[in-house]
Amino acid sequence: MIEIEKIEVDDRDSLKFIIKNTFPAFVNAIRRIILLDVPTIAIEDVIMIENTTAIFDEFIAHRLGLIPLNSEIDDLFYQSECPSCEGKGCNMCTVSLTLTQETDRNHEKMVYSRDLDPLDHRIYPIQDEIPIMKMGRDQRLILEAIARFGTGREHAKWQPVGTLFFKFMPKIKINPKAKFNEKVLKSCPKQNFNVSGKKVEVNNVLDGICDECITNGFEEGDVEVTYDRNTIIFELESTGALIPENIVLKASEILDKKIDDFIEKFQQVMYEES
Template structure:
């Protein structure tokens, strides 16, 4: 058995409590490879909606069409809807693009001879009210006097494998649970506490000792070990407990990202088992041939597609 039964606990830390976009939890009983698989699945496979095509009707501003288009693609859009098809798998239009798989956002702005204007994400008007910019105040560009910008932006579901603009997270990572051992009787200077970038330690001036104030804030940087006397403090990472941290860019609720990634991991694993069993059966039925190898042309987000050679 690779790992014991996993236990996942929410981590009540101050910034995660106050910011609904951040999720921090501890996984115990799993190997680091599992946490890394979860991290990579979140980054590469959890689909979100982003602008992927722009029809520029008129642009006499100082910005090139390509610059504006690139900026539009990076605006996080609400993706918490489940009835918009993947364009490549849309059975209504066969992947050509239709209202069942794409959403169009229009932008129309112009200035007169004496005004200038900052165009913001809130100026994008969607034809489906559920797909809107998560933040209204994202600046796209500045228009000078007597300029006009008219465009249609087509948004669709995609994932991080296609382009980073479809990644659902602003940041994601994991680390081992820190353990800090302070040798009894050791004397410390205040510099040890000041060296810590995460405010983990407290200084007791009277006894010239240190205490652990916030263990979970420790990022295992070892600065305190460098500054303290030799062997006075020992910091290690416990590989059986993993602290997992992610921050959504707003396209999806942060809990949904982890749930969706877990479902995709299960689907990929089932897909692999099915393909592997088929390969074993083929090899058993044709003992004089070389063992067949199942090749995944691509690992689909849905469906059970795989091909054999």
């Protein structure tokens, strides 16, 4: 049976946990679904009303697309599945944000993500201080940005994560008669080993194994590092669009649906057609 152990959760930011009694293919399926199929909201179309700045419309639109927006809502339809507009785009499947900025003859200014004004107050930029562009003197920028749900399969801007990876649990075996270099082991930032007097034990291995400690902290052959492929450390960093735990839960639900779909189709073909 699978066991989960929580290591670190940071509110809107990152999540680190251990999955025990599992295997790499299963964890990799979840990882790939997170990258490709977990939907978030991002700006897809920009209607440029006025742009007298030095930056091309397309550049601005591209930058707007990359700003993570709060996607923790469940009453916005996926555009292609929208029951009211059949994919054309309406207020049940898209949301607008406006941007109106002007500079006078004497001042320049930076335009930030916080300057986007959402029509639906729940769909706002997660970070306030993402720079969009610098405006020169006496310039105007007026636009309407239209955001919608999408997935990493369409474009990477919809991916819910920045970093996402898993690694196998390291296991360190120390020869009981091993001689060690206390100075090396104690100065290591990863603190793989705990030294007290003449004794040395394994301390923390979750942040990776330090090569320096293994090669210079001990004499050759006194420590052995192996990796347990059935105990996996899973780590992800959210873009902020979704809460980290929800990213994993949504990916698991999608995997579950894919399997249900497979079972149904398989049974249809195998039992009903013969």
